[in-house]
Amino acid sequence: MAGVASHPIERPLSEKEESMSQMKPIEYADAAPEVKAVYDDIKEKRGVPDVNNFWKFIAQHPPTLARTWDSIKDVMAxxxxxxxxxxxxxxxxxxxxxxxxxxxxxxxxxxxxxxxxxxxxxxxxxxxxxxxxxxxxxxxxxxxxxxxx
Missing domain, CATH: 1.20.1290.10 (AhpD-like)
Structure with a gap:
């Protein structure tokens, strides 16, 4: 949503700034093998057909995806x-x-x-x-x- 400030004190982002800061989700079909492995584990453990947007966006950095999923499994067990x-x-x-x-x-x-x-x-x-x-x-x-x- 262009023009909405992420913090009440900040100025609104321009459409160009917003599009520059907006990452794209990593869909399963486009994912690297290490990302697919984490996605498969999430789907299996949660019994879901697809992963949530959170996982698709943090998959931009596969080590963060893997570490976060491992931590979530441990902490929320x-x-x-x-x-x-x-x-x-x-x-x-x-x-x-x-x-x-x-x-x-x-x-x-x-x-x-x-x-x-x-x-x-x-x-x-x-x-x-x-x-x-x-x-x-x-x-x-x-x-x-x-x-x-």
Whole structure:
């Protein structure tokens, strides 16, 4: 969308600047063998016919694609935190980081893992409250209480 600033303080990008900064997705048919191998693993592990746009765009740099997929598999694997909790955390961080793609992707994953509308509303309320109180603590330079150390 030409003319939309990526940050509220920045000037809008011209159409030329936007087209210069817009990477193209790497589709399976056009992918190098090492990229196809990661795509195949993603499709197999997730039981999907194609990979999401996120993977197609980071495939511009195959080492980043492979490293990120390996890390995701490790971090998001079953563990002490159940899959829903992990997805809720991902949504919370994504909201705070203002990553619309990540919010959409992980909200969908959280819903598949059992998140309800009520849970989503409460999660967003907690995210908003945490952001507000964090900024107040930073702004006032509040020292950490000894009981918290």
């Amino acid at each position: 079953p563990g002490a935190l159940d899959p829903l909790v992990k997805e809720l955390l991902y949504v919370a961080v994504s909201v705070t980081n203002n990553c619309g793609y990540c919010v959409a992707s992980h909200t969908a994953a959280a819903r598949r893992a059992g998140m309800t509308d009520e849970m989503f509303g409460e999660l967003i309320a907690v995210v908003g409250m945490a952001n507000e109180t964090n900024r107040l603590a930073v702004g006032y330079r509040v020292p950490v209480d000894p009981a918290f150390e």
